[in-house]
Each structure stands twice: as C-alpha cells, then as structure tokens.
Amino acid sequence: MKIGIVGFAGSGKTTLFNALTGMDAPTGFGGTGKVNLGQISVPDARIDRLTELNNPKRTVYAEMTFADVPGGRGAQSLDPQTLGRIREMDALVQVVRGFDGGQGDPHPVTELNDFQAELILADLAVCEKRVERLRKDRSNPNHLALMERCLEQLSGDAALRDLGLDEDEKADLSAYAFLSLKPMLLVYSQAEDEAGKEVPADLVKAAADYHLEILPLCGSFEAEIAGLDPEDQKAFLADMGLSEPASTRFIQAAFRMLDLITFMTQGPDEVRAWPVRRGSTAVQASRAIHSDIARGFIRAEVISYADMDKYKSEAACKQNGCFRVEGRDYIVQDGDICHYRFNI
Numbered sequence: 001m002k003i004g005i006v007g008f009a010g011s012g013k014t015t016l017f018n019a020l021t022g023m024d025a026p027t028g029f030g031g032t033g034k035v036n037l038g039q040i041s042v043p044d045a046r047i048d049r050l051t052e053l054n055n056p057k058r059t060v061y062a063e064m065t066f067a068d069v070p071g072g073r074g075a076q077s078l079d080p081q082t083l084g085r086i087r088e089m090d091a092l093v094q095v096v097r098g099f100d101g102g103q104g105d106p107h108p109v110t111e112l113n114d115f116q117a118e119l120i121l122a123d124l125a126v127c128e129k130r131v132e133r134l135r136k137d138r139s140n141p142n143h144l145a146l147m148e149r150c151l152e153q154l155s156g157d158a159a160l161r162d163l164g165l166d167e168d169e170k171a172d173l174s175a176y177a178f179l180s181l182k183p184m185l186l187v188y189s190q191a192e193d194e195a196g197k198e199v200p201a202d203l204v205k206a207a208a209d210y211h212l213e214i215l216p217l218c219g220s221f222e223a224e225i226a227g228l229d230p231e232d233q234k235a236f237l238a239d240m241g242l243s244e245p246a247s248t249r250f251i252q253a254a255f256r257m258l259d260l261i262t263f264m265t266q267g268p269d270e271v272r273a274w275p276v277r278r279g280s281t282a283v284q285a286s287r288a289i290h291s292d293i294a295r296g297f298i299r300a301e302v303i304s305y306a307d308m309d310k311y312k313s314e315a316a317c318k319q320n321g322c323f324r325v326e327g328r329d330y331i332v333q334d335g336d337i338c339h340y341r342f343n344i
C-alpha cells in the first residue's frame with residue numbers, strides 16, 4: 001500500500017514526509033524533483049499493551065509506505081509527469097499550505113479547489129476517450145453504462161469518489177487508475193505560531209464539500225519533535241498539553257482511509273499487527289499470515305482486544321467466557337486477537 005503525499009509546490013509535503021519517516025529529504029520550494037519513499041510502522045497502543053502482557057521476543061507493527069510526490073514546476077497546476085506519479089498511488093494525502101514561509105500569503109481553499117479540479121480534469125480526459133470508443137463498438141453495454149455515469153459525474157466537476165460506487169464497480173474501473181477515485185485525506189500545514197489551533201472555517205467548509213477529512217499539522221514543528229529522544233518528546237508534548245504528536249493521529253487516519261482493520265496475534269515469540277481489508281473473513285484474513293493456513297483452515301480462536309486488556313491472559317479470558325471459536329466465514333473485527341488452527 002503506497003500513500004502519496006501530494007499537492008502543489010511549496011505546500012510542505014517533504015517537510016511532512018520527513019516528520020513521518022524520520023528521514024532527511026531536502027526541503028524547499030521546487031525540492032529535488034524526485035519522489036521520496038519511506039516506510040513507517042503504524043503506532044498502535046494495543047500492540048504496546050499486548051507486548052507488555054506477553055513479553056514476546058519481538059513485536060511487529062503494521063507498516064505503511066509514504067511517497068512524497070513533488071508538486072512539479074507550476075505552482076498551481078500539475079504537469080503530466082506529476083499526474084503519472086500520482087496515478088501509481090493507492091491513496092492520497094493532499095497538503096495545502098497554511099503558512100507564509102517566504103512564499104507570500106497562503107490560500108489553502110484555492111489550493112484545495114485547484115488541485116481537486118486538476119484531478120477531475122485528468123480523469124475526464126481519460127473517461128471521455130474511453131466512452132467514445134465504447135459507444136462505437138457497443139460490445140460491452142454494462143461497462144459503457146458505468147463509464148457514462150463516471151463521465152456525467154466528472155462533467156459536473158465532481159470527484160468519482162463521491163459517486164457511491166460499490167466494490168465491484170471500483171474493480172471494473174481499476175485499470176484506469178482514476179485519480180479522483182482514490183481515497184483521500186487533507187492536511188492543512190500550519191504556521192508554527194498556529195500549531196494546535198483550529199482550521200480556518202472556510203477551509204473546513206470547503207473540505208466538507210469534497211467529503212474530505214482534514215487534519216491540521218505543523219510539519220516543521222512535527223519534524224522537530226520527531227528528532228527528539230522519546231523522553232524529551234513526552235515532556236515537550238506534555239508542555240504543549242498534547243498526549244501524542246499530530247503525526248501519530250495522521251498515520252492512524254491514513255490507515256483508516258485505506259479501509260484497513262488490524263487483527264493481532266500474540267504469543268511468547270511474537271506479538272504482531274496484521275492489516276487486512278475491512279470485511280475480510282477469517283479465511284481471507286489468515287492469508288495475510290500464510291497461504292497454508294487458509295488452505296488447511298480448521299477454525300479461528302478469537303479474543304477481542306478489550307477482553308484481553310481486561311483479563312490479561314488467554315486463560316483468564318477463557319475462564320470468563322471471552323474465548324470464541326469461529327468458522328471460516330466469520331468477519332474479522334478490528335482488534336480481534338486470533339489464533340488459527342489448521343491442517344498442513
């Protein structure tokens with residue numbers, strides 16, 4: 001899963017990327033023009049707690065890849081290379097500038113509108129061409145009908161993600177890699193003296209019109225926190241009246257945006273988070289661990305995280321009737337602790 005950090009030049013993408021990954025990619029308007037890639041662990045207090053309870057040899061968090069996609073040459077438009085790079089992403093985070101930083105007054109609402117319009121325009125070009133062809137050859141009326149719905153949506157300046165497509169329809173469109181269909185989150189990169197303050201009302205309204213979740217974040221401030229050792233970090237945050245860096249909330253929001261849930265495994269060797277698509281059955285989820293488990297699936301033994309947190313051991317969960325045996329079609333829930341039984 002690759003999450004693209006996107007937006008116009010100078011909006012604060014590389015700074016955010018550095019804060020998230022702890023890397024040190026060169027910042028500044030125009031940047032290096034290269035895509036930066038970085039992998040991060042998804043912070044999860046449940047995994048921390050299971051580690052405390054199991055004292056395992058190792059702990060493995062869910063992982064996510066971030067790609068910092070430079071804004072390109074134009075300050076308020078996207079060139080074909082940039083669009084091509086965005087097309088490769090599974091989900092997008094648009095950064096809009098809320099700080100001055102020597103670039104002049106920020107116009108976050110305009111940036112949001114212009115960027116969304118660019119995505120829709122690029123999709124419209126792809127869609128129009130395809131509909132024209134499908135109308136000529138008439139061999140696939142269902143697909144034509146779907147594409148015509150997309151065309152109508154895009155012609156009305158609306159994103160495909162707001163069309164209410166179901167999973168099958170999305171799968172039918174996957175080859176086009178439509179930009180406005182990708183799950184998306186908005187980051188408002190704040191000035192340092194604004195850190196911790198609310199998002200301006202006009203931007204809140206604009207984000208709501210696009211149905212985008214918005215997170216305020218001061219990239220340069222977050223990068224500073226990321227550079228501290230854990231103890232200083234805690235003291236620094238407490239001073240500011242915060243319990244965690246905004247980057248933690250951001251990573252968790254990005255994870256939710258991908259419509260992933262986490263099931264967990266625990267034992268003396270390993271405590272581990274396994275991200276799977278929401279709605280996965282026990283068998284489908286077991287594939288994340290190993291295809292042999294799915295093939296030889298017998299049952300899943302499940303304890304919910306809340307029960308494990310409360311009773312502290314598998315044995316105590318059993319005694320209190322909080323140990324469930326589930327079959328292959330059970331829909332795995334976020335926070336389930338699973339132990340799979342299988343034949344090899």
Ligand SMILES: Nc1nc2c(ncn2[C@@H]2O[C@H](COP(=O)(O)OP(=O)(O)OP(=O)(O)O)[C@@H](O)[C@H]2O)c(=O)[nH]1
Pocket residue numbers: 007008009010011012013014015016026027028029030031032033069070071072099100101189190191192217218219220221
């Ligand atoms: N005050 C403030 N300054 C920031 C913030 N984020 C970035 N900056 C500054 O703004 C300038 C541009 O930031 P970058 O992160 O390089 O911008 P970018 O979006 O990667 O730009 P391109 O790579 O050209 O697309 C740098 O000088 C940063 O130090 C922020 O959240 N607050």
Ligand SMILES: [Mg+2]
Pocket residue numbers: 013014015026027028030031032068070071
């Ligand atoms: Mg950059």
